[in-house]
Amino acid sequence: MSLDELYRRVIMDHYQKPRNRGRIEDDAVTIDLNNPTCGDRVSVQMRVKDGTIEEAKFLGEGCSISLASASMMTEAVRGLKVEDALRLVDLFSEMMQGKDVDFEQFPLEDIEALSGVSKFPARIKCATLAWKALEKGLKSSQASGH
Numbered sequence: 001m002s003l004d005e006l007y008r009r010v011i012m013d014h015y016q017k018p019r020n021r022g023r024i025e026d027d028a029v030t031i032d033l034n035n036p037t038c039g040d041r042v043s044v045q046m047r048v049k050d051g052t053i054e055e056a057k058f059l060g061e062g063c064s065i066s067l068a069s070a071s072m073m074t075e076a077v078r079g080l081k082v083e084d085a086l087r088l089v090d091l092f093s094e095m096m097q098g099k100d101v102d103f104e105q106f107p108l109e110d111i112e113a114l115s116g117v118s119k120f121p122a123r124i125k126c127a128t129l130a131w132k133a134l135e136k137g138l139k140s141s142q143a144s145g146h
Contacts, residue, residue, distance in 0.1 A: 010068075012068070014072055014110060019072075020058060020074035020078075021058060028045040029047075033132060034129075038063065038126060040129050041061050042066065044056070044074075044134055048138070055078060056074040058071070066130070069128070072110050076106065077134065085138055089138075092114075
């Protein structure tokens with residue numbers, strides 16, 4: 001099996017069986033974003049306590065890349081300090097720009113499967129939508145002192 005085939009399977013697995021899909025019922029930061037060019041919509045929720053992301057969930061509608069990326073992102077950031085999650089957002093953004101990224105300090109999870117998206121500029125917004133919501137939520141969480 002080629003690496004591209006493996007990556008496609010990982011993306012489809014997250015799309016068909018998304019992790020952390022749902023709502024956080026109590027005190028959570030919620031950010032809703034959409035990509036008007038393709039119709040992707042995502043609502044990312046996170047509970048941040050003492051500077052650590054205790055829980056992250058999402059709901060949304062969109063293409064396989066958008067929803068798989070949200071699933072992978074929620075898996076990767078749970079348990080991270082806010083500063084580390086923001087660094088991971090930066091690394092993901094660099095990966096989407098086609099840069100070589102060293103994820104050594106973070107568990108890759110399945111995120112690397114999205115690296116090929118950088119070859120398709122029209123799809124980069126799909127992959128980054130949930131990450132932009134996460135970043136916006138984390139920054140608002142920092143500002144409010146959570």
